[in-house]
Amino acid sequence: MKAFTTLALAAVVATVALPASAQFAKPEDAIKYRQSALSVLGTHFSRLGAMANGKIPYDAKSAQESAEVVAFMSKLPWAGFGAGTEGGKTKPEVWKEQAKFNDLASKMEAEAVKLNAAGKAGNVDALKAAFGPAANSCKSCHDSFRNK
Amino acid sequence: MKAFTTLALAAVVATVALPASAQFAKPEDAIKYRQSALSVLGTHFSRLGAMANGKIPYDAKSAQESAEVVAFMSKLPWAGFGAGTEGGKTKPEVWKEQAKFNDLASKMEAEAVKLNAAGKAGNVDALKAAFGPAANSCKSCHDSFRNK
Numbered sequence: 001m002k003a004f005t006t007l008a009l010a011a012v013v014a015t016v017a018l019p020a021s022a023q024f025a026k027p028e029d030a031i032k033y034r035q036s037a038l039s040v041l042g043t044h045f046s047r048l049g050a051m052a053n054g055k056i057p058y059d060a061k062s063a064q065e066s067a068e069v070v071a072f073m074s075k076l077p078w079a080g081f082g083a084g085t086e087g088g089k090t091k092p093e094v095w096k097e098q099a100k101f102n103d104l105a106s107k108m109e110a111e112a113v114k115l116n117a118a119g120k121a122g123n124v125d126a127l128k129a130a131f132g133p134a135a136n137s138c139k140s141c142h143d144s145f146r147n148k
Numbered sequence: 149m150k151a152f153t154t155l156a157l158a159a160v161v162a163t164v165a166l167p168a169s170a171q172f173a174k175p176e177d178a179i180k181y182r183q184s185a186l187s188v189l190g191t192h193f194s195r196l197g198a199m200a201n202g203k204i205p206y207d208a209k210s211a212q213e214s215a216e217v218v219a220f221m222s223k224l225p226w227a228g229f230g231a232g233t234e235g236g237k238t239k240p241e242v243w244k245e246q247a248k249f250n251d252l253a254s255k256m257e258a259e260a261v262k263l264n265a266a267g268k269a270g271n272v273d274a275l276k277a278a279f280g281p282a283a284n285s286c287k288s289c290h291d292s293f294r295n296k
Binding site: 033035047069 | 177181191
């Protein structure tokens with residue numbers, strides 16, 4: 001588990017350290033990319049939250065699909081935070097406190113893996129147990145690195 | 149293959165026929181969702197195109213990752229085209245010619261599956277062979293259903 005976390009962190013660090021030019025023609029392309037990836041993630045995450053909190057009926061198939069999307073999307077946004085891509089709602093602290101940002105990104109990815117497992121479990125209690133920690137992992141990163 | 153295509157088509161039809169309210173609180177949420185999903189897809193598809201066309205060096209790992217993202221994302225946008233979600237760049241023909249739209253959506257998904265296989269093959273010739281038909285599947289849908 002420790003080894004996995006360290007490896008995942010190394011992967012994120014490697015991605016974030018790449019200059020934006022390596023993957024995006026313009027900084028605004030990177031900004032749009034990370035916003036789009038996080039928006040798709042957020043749509044499915046909110047749907048899981050509505051089920052976990054009883055605002056919409058629990059639907060095992062929908063929960064599994066949404067958790068799978070969250071897990072997949074959780075890997076994507078970080079490539080959009082390369083050097084020179086300041087902007088959008090992102091605070092400049094992302095590029096000043098990269099170790100902290102990368103750590104929170106890795107934690108969110110790890111929670112998304114657990115959420116995916118909970119989705120496959122097919123019962124609302126598993127979803128409820130995994131949703132809270134996952135939501136906290138979103139919030140702790142937004143609190144430090146996203147403007148309101 | 150015929151059975152698979154028919155099943156895939158049925159799945160898409162079922163998704164598109166759902167009212168937007170079933171999955172999105174507001175029509176603009178559905179519009180943002182489909183735009184975001186297609187934007188992420190487009191970023192990775194363009195990257196594959198740049199490799200296929202020799203504009204950037206072929207990188208097997210990057211190609212495999214991007215093709216995987218394209219294949220995953222190809223399943224998502226359609227839920228955002230539910231009844232009552234007219235808007236954005238989408239022509240109203242989507243809701244007037246649903247059979248045609250669903251058919252083109254299914255064809256794109258099928259090409260994305262082939263592109264994913266080409267990404268895993270790990271050589272540029274496989275990518276070149278799969279990229280053209282996939283690009284055509286995007287274009288034929290955009291020509292009929294997207295405003296410029």
